[in-house]
Amino acid sequence: MIIAIGTKNPTKINAVTNAFTQYVKGEFISVNVSSNVSDQPLSDEETMLGAINRARNAREAEKANIGVGLEGGLVKTEIGYFLCNWGALVDDSLQPVVAGGARIIIPNEIGDQVFAGQELGDVMDSYVKKHNVRQNEGAIGIFTNGLVDRTQMFSELSTLLIGQYLYKNR
Template identity: 70%
Template sequence: MIIAIGTENPTKVNAVKAALAPYLEASFVQADVSSDVSDQPKSDDETLTGAINRAKNVLYHSKADLGIGLEGGLIKTNSGYFLCNWGALVDENLKPIVAGGARIVIPDEIGERVFKGQELGVVMDDYVKKHNVRQNEGAIGIFTNGLVDRTKMFTELSTLLIGQYLYQQQVDK
């Protein structure tokens, strides 16, 4: 089996491999494909759509057996700004399998900058005076004091996807 991952971001690639490798004999390929949404999704719907689009686009371009798309975004609620993340798993025969991940509130000053048009990764680099937070601990790692980093968050999300896929395979037998 060949599993295609719709990004070249090492955090997300490592997360998918860690989650799926114990359950499927597979080789992994990755490709930087479009999410067909804005660079910085600002709603659950847009973030979920981006994950599904990445999964479909990488499946189409790679001719793999499964496509995986992961997307991070930000949402604004009455309780503040929250990180959100969604994942999707697709194959040629199933409707997309989707799952949502961890959510935590972030400081208003960060959310406001993102909703004014800046990407979260750029804002986080400036906020913590580091380079490339998005490909390392991510905002989730910063705001959980390192207890949950971006790889851990996306590994859990990918595990939700593969669990649903395996269940579906069992039911379809």
């Protein structure tokens, strides 16, 4: 089985391979594909669509049995700004299996900058004076004091995807 992961981001690749290898055997290929949404999704709908598009585009690009897409975004609510993340798995049926992940509130000063047009990764780099937070602990790692990092967050999401897939194909 060939499993195409729609990203070159190491945290997302590790998350998918860690979660899936416990339940399926296959060759994992990471491929840089478009999400066909904005670089910084600003709603659940856009973030979910980005994950679905990445899964479909990865599967098609690699002629894989399964395509997996993971996408992070930000949602503005009456309470404040929340990180959101969505994942999708697409197989031969082309009907996506979709799951949403953890959410935490982030400071308004971060959310305001993102909703003004900056990408969360760039804002986080500046906020914590580090480079490439998005490919390491992520905003979730910063705002959970390192208790949950981006790989863990996306691993849980990936487990939800493979679990649904296995249930559907039992």
